Amino acid sequence: MDKFVIRGGNPLVGTIRVSGAKNSALPCMAAAILTEEEVILENIPQVRDIATEQRLLASMGAEVELGYGSAEHRTTICCRTLSDPVAKYEIVKTMRASSLVLGPLVARAGMARVAMPGGCAIGGRPIDLHIAGLEKMGATITQEHGYLEARADRLRGAHLVFDKITVTGTEDLLMAAVLAEGETLMENCAREPEVTDLATLLIAMGARIEGAGTATIRVQGVPRLHGARHRINPDRIEAGTFLVAGAITRGDLIVADCNPSHLGAVITKLQESGARIDILSPDEIRVQADGPLRAADISTEEYPGFPTDMQAQYMALATQAEGVSVVKENIFENRFMHVQELVRMGANIKLDGRTATVRGPAKLSAAAVMCSDLRASASLVLAALVADGESILDRVYHMDRGYEHIEEKLCGVGAQIQRLGNIFAPKEEEVVAG
Ligand code: EPZ
Numbered sequence: 001m002d003k004f005v006i007r008g009g010n011p012l013v014g015t016i017r018v019s020g021a022k023n024s025a026l027p028c029m030a031a032a033i034l035t036e037e038e039v040i041l042e043n044i045p046q047v048r049d050i051a052t053e054q055r056l057l058a059s060m061g062a063e064v065e066l067g068y069g070s071a072e073h074r075t076t077i078c079c080r081t082l083s084d085p086v087a088k089y090e091i092v093k094t095m096r097a098s099s100l101v102l103g104p105l106v107a108r109a110g111m112a113r114v115a116m117p118g119g120c121a122i123g124g125r126p127i128d129l130h131i132a133g134l135e136k137m138g139a140t141i142t143q144e145h146g147y148l149e150a151r152a153d154r155l156r157g158a159h160l161v162f163d164k165i166t167v168t169g170t171e172d173l174l175m176a177a178v179l180a181e182g183e184t185l186m187e188n189c190a191r192e193p194e195v196t197d198l199a200t201l202l203i204a205m206g207a208r209i210e211g212a213g214t215a216t217i218r219v220q221g222v223p224r225l226h227g228a229r230h231r232i233n234p235d236r237i238e239a240g241t242f243l244v245a246g247a248i249t250r251g252d253l254i255v256a257d258c259n260p261s262h263l264g265a266v267i268t269k270l271q272e273s274g275a276r277i278d279i280l281s282p283d284e285i286r287v288q289a290d291g292p293l294r295a296a297d298i299s300t301e302e303y304p305g306f307p308t309d310m311q312a313q314y315m316a317l318a319t320q321a322e323g324v325s326v327v328k329e330n331i332f333e334n335r336f337m338h339v340q341e342l343v344r345m346g347a348n349i350k351l352d353g354r355t356a357t358v359r360g361p362a363k364l365s366a367a368a369v370m371c372s373d374l375r376a377s378a379s380l381v382l383a384a385l386v387a388d389g390e391s392i393l394d395r396v397y398h399m400d401r402g403y404e405h406i407e408e409k410l411c412g413v414g415a416q417i418q419r420l421g422n423i424f425a426p427k428e429e430e431v432v433a434g
Contacts, residue, residue, distance in 0.1 A: 002400075004393040004407065006384035007416035008366060012251035014413040018239045018258040019045035019404040020073060020232035024197040026097045027171040028232060029053050031201055032062065032077035033104035034179060037227030039205070044075045044232060045404045048397065052095045059091065060084050060101070078227075082109050089115035089146060095401075096120055099127050100168055102150060103176035106139050111151045116143065121373040123332040133160045133173040137180055157182030157221055165302045167192050170217070174198065177219040178207035186217040192303040193262045197233045204228035234283070236262040237309045238403060241378050243267070244313045245410065246287035247275040248320055249385050253413060255285045265306040269314065272296040273321055295323030295360060300330050312338045312379035318358040319347040320386060327356040338376035341369040345383050345391070366391040371398040378403065385415055 020043035030053070032039035044050055044067075054064045054075065061083035067074030085105045092098040096117035105112035119125050131141055131148070137160075139152040157180045160173060170190040175198075177184035189195065191213055199212030205228045208220035239258035246253030247270055260267070260279045267277050267285070273296045275289040295318065300308040308331035318325035319342060329335045336356055339349050345367050348359040366389030371377035377399035384391035393399075396419070399406055407417040 001394065002396045002419055002421040004381065004384075004396050005390055005418045005420060006381065006393065007390045008364070008385055008387040010385070010414045010416060011249045012246050012253045012385070012410070012413040012415060015254040015256050016242050016409050016413050017256045018234045018242065019043070019047075021045070021194060021197070021235035021237075022047055022049050022402045023167070023235075023237075024194045024233045025050055026053055027100050027168070027175070027194065027198045028201050028230060029057065029075065029077060030100040030104050031175055031198060031205070032057070033079050033082065033101060033108050034175060034202075035205055035225040035227055036080045038076055038078045039201075039227050040074065040076045040229040042074050042229070042231040043234075044073050045235065046072065047404050048401045049095050049097065050075075052091060053098070056087055056091045056098055056101065059088060060086065079108070085109045085112050087112070087114040092117055096125050097168060099130060100172055102127075102130060102148070103134065103172035103174075106134060106150045106152050107155055107176045107179040110153055111149070113147050113149050115147050121337055121376075122335045127169070129162055129164060129166050129169040130172045133169065134176060136160055137173075137176060137184070155180035157184040157219070160184065160186045162186070162188040165190050167194065170195050171198050174202070174209070174212070174217060174219065177221065178202050178209065178225065179223075180219075180221040182221055184219040184221065186219070187215065189215050189217050190302060191215060193233055193236060193259075201228060201230040204230055233262070234258045237307065237375075239263060239285070240266040240307070240310045241313050241382070241403075243270055243275075243277070243285065243287045244310075244317050245382055245385060247273065247289040247293065248317045248382050250289050251414070252288045253286070254280065255287065257283055258285060259283065260285050264304055266310055269296060269298060269306060273317060293317065293321040293361070295321040295325040295358070297326040297328075299328040302331070308332060308335060309375050311335060312375040313382055315339070315349070315356065315358060316342065316379045316382040319349070319360050319362050319364065319383065321360045323360065325358040325360070327358060329354045329356075337372035338379040341376070341380055342383055344369060345387055347383070363388065365389060368392040368394065371395045374398050374402045381406070381410075385410075
């Protein structure tokens with residue numbers, strides 16, 4: 001099991017590059033199911049969830065080719081034949097985003113068997129809204145032996161109104177709608193940039209979509225889609241994580257290959273906290289923080305609000321800010337797994353349901369801590385970068401799910417991080433993931 005050894009105290013200085021967005025790549029890879037032709041995706045991050053999705057697609061009969069050398073961030077997917085449209089539990093249990101194949105499989109093959117994802121470290125993670133939408137479009141859905149089976153000769157366009165805003169629910173049903181008979185009107189949709197990225201790919205494949213990125217999406221179904229080439233958006237959460245890293249270490253960091261327009265809420269909050277943020281170009285942001293950090297409250301909301309995927313990282317920063325920061329987590333019911341680990345490093349955080357009260361500044365001391373999920377891991381890395389001494393972070397495979405070569409990137413701007421253990425060893429202990 002891999003560990004990180006991190007010695008705190010170094011300000012991060014220099015330029016750090018952002019990879020493609022895992023949460024864009026996953027639905028875009030699933031979209032390849034919708035056509036018999038090749039789909040080529042560029043700027044794919046080399047992270048474990050992408051490898052999991054490649055295994056999932058290959059297990060269903062897809063040809064999935066990974067680029068290498070100068071093309072190492074490219075994947076070519078061809079679903080000419082889908083011999084086994086089943087998302088098996090062994091794969092789904094390690095990545096609940098596997099449910100993203102549900103809509104495209106039913107739309108393309110008329111049937112899908114997908115292991116129910118089950119909960120994960122941050123919450124129950126139900127997919128009832130995905131199921132309700134497919135049933136409204138005419139699919140017959142049964143659940144038994146931990147699997148969900150969906151069948152439909154051809155999905156019909158429908159008027160879908162989401163009870164709750166769901167990112168992958170919006171993506172799953174958007175992919176179902178593009179091949180459905182007639183028009184689908186989707187309301188109360190997620191507005192995340194990852195939805196827009198997926199829609200851009202689908203339109204390049206011949207889909208007819210209006211309104212992606214807004215709460216109302218209108219789709220005219222078409223009989224078939226063709227192949228396409230598409231470049232995945234930069235990862236806004238990785239970029240946000242690096243901005244916090246520059247601020248918490250009192251550094252001077254340029255975050256490159258990012259999209260500042262996707263980071264409005266995060267940039268505003270960092271400026272409120274006392275960091276200096278300059279947009280240097282359409283894909284570069286500079287963060288500096290040499291003065292004291294100020295406490296500021298956050299309340300996680302759907303995009304364009306403050307992202308839940310940045311809550312843990314922001315909390316690490318709040319431990320260093322002067323004053324009391326109130327952190328409200330409104331999206332997931334259990335997304336404070338990082339709190340007790342931060343407290344073990346010396347943070348002053350009190351939990352009350354979905355609200356954490358952070359009092360700072362607290363002097364953090366290095367400790368042996370345990371990663372529990374993807375973004376909690378990022379929070380512990382940020383805390384270790386300013387803790388006094390050498391911290392040991394265990395179960396960093398959680399981090400490897402969504403951050404590409406994170407230790408090399410951070411070492412490149414002055415961090416002292418060393419990975420221990422064989423990153424290629426099997427990870428039987430992998431638990432159900434976010
Ligand atoms: C996506 O998860 C992201 N994952 C998550 O990122 C992110 O935290 C989340 O959106 C919120 O922004 C991917 O895109 C692969 P939701 P998703 O459906 O789609 C409830 C990371 O760290 N809900 O928007 O699964 C749900 O329980 C990961 O990169 C239902 O009740 O999240 C939650 O409370 C973690 N029924 C809320 O909606 C449903 O059918 C939002 O969940 C679906 C969701």
